[in-house]
Amino acid sequence: MNTTNDALPDFAQIQAAAARIAPHAVVTPVLRNDALDALCGARLEFKCENLQRGGAFKFRGACNAVWALDDEQAARGVVTHSSGNHGNALALAAATRGITAHIVVPEGAVQAKVRAIQRAGAVLHRCAPTQAAREALCIQLQRETGAVLVHPYADTRVMAGQGTVALELLGQVPGLDTLITPVGGGGLASGVAIATHALEPSIRLFAAEPAGAADTAASLAGGARVAGMVPDTVCDGLRTLVGERNLDALREHHVTVITVSDAETVAAMRLLWEELKLVVEVSSATVLAAIRKSPELFAGHHVGVVLSGGNVDLDALPW
Amino acid sequence: MNTTNDALPDFAQIQAAAARIAPHAVVTPVLRNDALDALCGARLEFKCENLQRGGAFKFRGACNAVWALDDEQAARGVVTHSSGNHGNALALAAATRGITAHIVVPEGAVQAKVRAIQRAGAVLHRCAPTQAAREALCIQLQRETGAVLVHPYADTRVMAGQGTVALELLGQVPGLDTLITPVGGGGLASGVAIATHALEPSIRLFAAEPAGAADTAASLAGGARVAGMVPDTVCDGLRTLVGERNLDALREHHVTVITVSDAETVAAMRLLWEELKLVVEVSSATVLAAIRKSPELFAGHHVGVVLSGGNVDLDALPW
Numbered sequence: 001m002n003t004t005n006d007a008l009p010d011f012a013q014i015q016a017a018a019a020r021i022a023p024h025a026v027v028t029p030v031l032r033n034d035a036l037d038a039l040c041g042a043r044l045e046f047k048c049e050n051l052q053r054g055g056a057f058k059f060r061g062a063c064n065a066v067w068a069l070d071d072e073q074a075a076r077g078v079v080t081h082s083s084g085n086h087g088n089a090l091a092l093a094a095a096t097r098g099i100t101a102h103i104v105v106p107e108g109a110v111q112a113k114v115r116a117i118q119r120a121g122a123v124l125h126r127c128a129p130t131q132a133a134r135e136a137l138c139i140q141l142q143r144e145t146g147a148v149l150v151h152p153y154a155d156t157r158v159m160a161g162q163g164t165v166a167l168e169l170l171g172q173v174p175g176l177d178t179l180i181t182p183v184g185g186g187g188l189a190s191g192v193a194i195a196t197h198a199l200e201p202s203i204r205l206f207a208a209e210p211a212g213a214a215d216t217a218a219s220l221a222g223g224a225r226v227a228g229m230v231p232d233t234v235c236d237g238l239r240t241l242v243g244e245r246n247l248d249a250l251r252e253h254h255v256t257v258i259t260v261s262d263a264e265t266v267a268a269m270r271l272l273w274e275e276l277k278l279v280v281e282v283s284s285a286t287v288l289a290a291i292r293k294s295p296e297l298f299a300g301h302h303v304g305v306v307l308s309g310g311n312v313d314l315d316a317l318p319w
Numbered sequence: 320m321n322t323t324n325d326a327l328p329d330f331a332q333i334q335a336a337a338a339r340i341a342p343h344a345v346v347t348p349v350l351r352n353d354a355l356d357a358l359c360g361a362r363l364e365f366k367c368e369n370l371q372r373g374g375a376f377k378f379r380g381a382c383n384a385v386w387a388l389d390d391e392q393a394a395r396g397v398v399t400h401s402s403g404n405h406g407n408a409l410a411l412a413a414a415t416r417g418i419t420a421h422i423v424v425p426e427g428a429v430q431a432k433v434r435a436i437q438r439a440g441a442v443l444h445r446c447a448p449t450q451a452a453r454e455a456l457c458i459q460l461q462r463e464t465g466a467v468l469v470h471p472y473a474d475t476r477v478m479a480g481q482g483t484v485a486l487e488l489l490g491q492v493p494g495l496d497t498l499i500t501p502v503g504g505g506g507l508a509s510g511v512a513i514a515t516h517a518l519e520p521s522i523r524l525f526a527a528e529p530a531g532a533a534d535t536a537a538s539l540a541g542g543a544r545v546a547g548m549v550p551d552t553v554c555d556g557l558r559t560l561v562g563e564r565n566l567d568a569l570r571e572h573h574v575t576v577i578t579v580s581d582a583e584t585v586a587a588m589r590l591l592w593e594e595l596k597l598v599v600e601v602s603s604a605t606v607l608a609a610i611r612k613s614p615e616l617f618a619g620h621h622v623g624v625v626l627s628g629g630n631v632d633l634d635a636l637p638w
Contacts, residue, residue, distance in 0.1 A: 029348050031370065050596045051350065112593070270633060274431070277369045277598040277629035310596035314589060319633065 006151070006245045008190065009160035011198035017064040017160040018167050024063050024096050025164075026052050030172050035275045040291050041299035045176065047169045050280050050310025054116070056237075057165055057188055057308050058089035058152075064161030065150040066093040074099050076146035081106070081127070081134035084113030085237055085309050086152040091122035102147055104137045106130070110236055112313045131241070153185030154243035163191030169304050170199050179304040182286045183207035183216050183257060184238035186246025188308060193253035205255040206297070208286035210235045210262060216242040217257040220250060234262045234318055237283035237309060256297075258290035265289045266318045272307070282318055284308045325470070325564045327509065328479035330517035336383040336479040337486050343382050343415045344483075345371050349491050354594045359610050360618035364495065366488045369599050369629025373435070375556075376484055376507055376627050377408035377471075383480030384469040385412040393418050395465035400425070400446070400453035403432030404556055404628050405471040410441035421466055423456045425449070429555055431632045450560070472504030473562035482510030488623050489518050498623040501605045502526035502535050502576060503557035505565025507627060512572035524574040525616070527605035529554045529581060535561040536576040539569065553581045553637050556602035556628060577609035577616075584608045585637045591626070601637055603627045 009017075028048045037043055049057035066078060077100030080090050087103040094101035101122040105114055106129035118124060125141065127133045142149055150158065165188065170176065179196055183189040189207045196203050209216050212233035218226040225247055231239035242250075250257075260268075269285035272278055284307045291298045291305070328336075347367045355363055368376035385397060396419030399409050406422040413420035420441040424433055425448035437443060444460065446452045461468055469477065484507065489495065498515055502508040508526045515522050528535050531552035537545045544566055550558040561569075569576070579587075588604035591597055603626045610617045610624070 029350075031348075034372070048596075053353070055596060273598050273633060277367075277374060279592050279596040279598055314592060314636075314638065317633075317636075 005156050006154040006243060007156050008245050008249050009156050009163065009194060011194060013156065013160040014163035014167060014191065014195045018164040020067045021060055021063040021161060021164065024053070025060055027168060028052050030169065031276060033276050036271065041295060042291065043302045044291070044305050045173045045303065046276060047165060047304060047306045048278065049165060050278060050284060050307050054085070054089045054092045055309055055311040056085040056089060057162055057306070058085040059092060060164050061158035061161030061187055062086065062089035062093040062150060063096065065155065065157040066097050066099070068157045069148060073148050076148060077101060078150050079138055079141045079145065079147040080104065080150045080152060081138050082152055084109050085311060087122070088113055088116045088120060090150055091117050091120035095121055100147070102141050102145060104134055104141070106134055110311065110313050113311050116311065152240065153187030153246055158187050159191040159246070161191070162188040163195035165306055166192040166195035170196065173304065176203060176302050176304045178204045178206065178298065178301045180206040180208060180287045180290060181306040182238055182283055182308050183209050183242065184283070185240040186216065186242040186250065188306065189255060190246040190249035192306065193249050193255055197253055205253055206290065207250065207255050207257045208290035209257050209259050210238050210265065210286060211259045212262060213238055214259045216247065216250065217259050219247055220257060235265060235283040235286060237281060238286065258294055260286050260289040260293055264293060268292060270319060278307065279310045279312060280307050281309045281312045284310070324475050325473040325562060326475050327564050327568050328475050328482065328513060330513060332475065332479040333482035333486060333510065333514045337483040339386045340379055340382040340480060340483065343372070344379055346487060347371050349488065350595060350597070352595050355590065360614060361610065362621045363624050364492045364622065365595060366484060366623060366625045367597065368484060369597060369603060369626050373404070373408045373411045374628055374630040375404040375408060376481060376625070377404040378411060379483050380477035380480030380506055381405065381408035381412040381469060382415065384474060384476040385409070385416050385418070387476050388467060392467050395467060396420060397469050398457055398460045398464065398466040399423065399469045399471060400457050401471055403428050404630060406441070407432055407435045407439060409469055410436050410439035414440055419466070421460050421464060423453055423460070425453055429630065429632050432630050435630065471559065472506030472565055478506050478510040478565070480510070481507040482514035484625055485511040485514035489515065492623065495522060495621050495623045497523045497525065497617065497620045499525040499527060499606045499609060500625040501557055501602055501627050502528050502561065503602070504559040505535065505561040505569065507625065508574060509565040509568035511625065512568050512574055516572055524572055525609065526569065526574050526576045527609035528576050528578050529557050529584065529605060530578045531581060532557055533578045535566065535569065536578050538566055539576060554584060554602040554605060556600060557605065577613055579605050579608040579612055583612060587611060589638060597626065598629045598631060599626050600628045600631045603629070
């Protein structure tokens with residue numbers, strides 16, 4: 001993507017992001033649940049990013065990117081493409097600085113997410129639901145408006161912002177030996193990997209990926225990034241392909257990817273709603289699905305579980 | 320009800336309850352939400368009793384009652400009737416002490432709640448969905464087993480336990496000037512009123528009641544307890560009539576009852592799911608419905624809002 005710097009952030013950049021977003025972001029709570037612990041034979045600490053501003057961790061990266069701009073850049077606004085949560089996050093982040101956000105939304109995005117983007121005051125641009133169409137319209141908008149592209153995941157500032165999830169979680173819960181996030185584009189998984197191992201190199205890292213969009217698992221297994229895959233999963237937040245640099249971070253930090261079926265994920269989503277009493281979106285449930293699927297990896301461990309978001313269409317629940 | 324002492328607890332009994340349940344109950348978090356604050360023009364502090372053990376505040380009262388028994392009483396077990404949450408709470412509380420719980424459940428109770436009672440290891444007894452049938456079977460079980468009745472709300476120990484919600488909330492959030500709970504039998508509303516005014520006599524107290532089960536509002540307005548009403552509301556947790564002593568407490572503490580329609584409550588429930596990202600049951604949403612219905616009473620105030628429970632049947636959502 002042109003005009004984007006997608007170099008991996010270092011720990012200092014993640015610490016700087018934490019300071020930059022502190023006036024705007026929510027320090028999300030960590031919840032525990034006896035029934036889920038018993039079910040998984042592990043001590044699970046759920047980091048509730050569904051309670052983050054905008055209902056997803058995405059606000060962290062978007063907010064860091066918006067406030068890292070100099071005044072002259074900020075005056076031209078920001079632009080991105082997003083199936084929903086990143087677009088909403090960038091719209092909200094732009095509003096905190098009083099600048100314009102142009103959001104490219106593919107047809108078929110979750111209506112609740114699209115409405116939230118509109119409410120946040122962003123300028124909405126529709127396109128066909130392909131990666132190529134999204135990127136092309138983004139480039140066109142950059143040319144026309146001079147707006148700065150804030151890529152959903154292949155962006156240093158965004159990865160640094162997402163990494164603050166781990167910074168915060170490790171400060172809230174001492175003694176974690178394992179951490180798991182979902183993986184789509186890899187902004188969260190890469191930022192969390194860098195922050196976690198800077199603080200605690202012995203923590204084991206996992207990422208949960210839908211079997212129908214398992215390009216990350218395939219890319220790590222094959223040694224080269226798998227680019228041509230067409231995602232087919234109910235997890236609307238995880239249909240993007242992993243970024244090149246994001247993949248580098250996962251490889252470097254020995255992140256193990258666990259793939260889960262949509263049926264496993266939907267069952268885990270129900271469990272989270274029924275037992276944890278939290279509204280989490282289906283993509284967020286991949287992590288619990290992975291823990292249930294691979295008890296040999298998690299039983300007896302003290303596990304940080306990142307619940308990535310809670311933006312659902314209550315009229316179209318997947319069960 | 321025979322064998323039950325339904326005298327109102329004093330503040331010392333509520334403090335004793337807090338100490339008694341501390342090893343077993345969850346200190347539930349308090350959540351805020353900018354969007355809901357903006358919508359209501361108030362600063363709302365949601366006390367998340369849906370995250371309490373068993374998914375409702377009811378565990379507090381049941382746990383206090385179970386652990387207040389002497390060993391000889393405890394050995395005979397406990398018995399109650401409940402549309403769900405109190406039954407589940409008593410089953411869980413009995414399990415913490417390793418004693419038997421007999422739970423009388425009326426036909427038509429929410430299936431998710433009935434399953435939870437069974438999982439907790441209680442002995443289930445079905446009856447017709449009338450107050451008379453519930454109480455008759457309870458009395459029969461007391462006679463047959465010697466079990467101690469733990470009434471859902473007309474019980475000193477239960478009211479004292481429910482009052483710990485306020486004790487905890489006021490310790491977590493300084494500066495509240497208003498507090499609202501739902502009212503059904505009145506165990507929560509009365510316990511909270513006593514605890515709140517012992518700590519902060521100037522706090523204004525409100526209770527939200529379904530229009531289809533508004534016996535409390537009618538009783539307070541008319542001066543005498545309305546007994547003959549047949550509840551007709553989607554709020555399954557609020558179909559019980561207010562207790563005599565509970566009503567005394569509401570009167571003494573000048574609790575203002577706000578009645579809300581089921582449509583207003585269901586709309587508020589959706590708002591809580593969508594904005595706060597919490598799974599709350601429909602009865603719990605009466606409080607937000609009341610705040611939205613009466614902005615003149617809440618705008619500009621700092622309001623403690625007790626979300627009473629989160630036990631829902633995900634296959635039978637009310638929208």
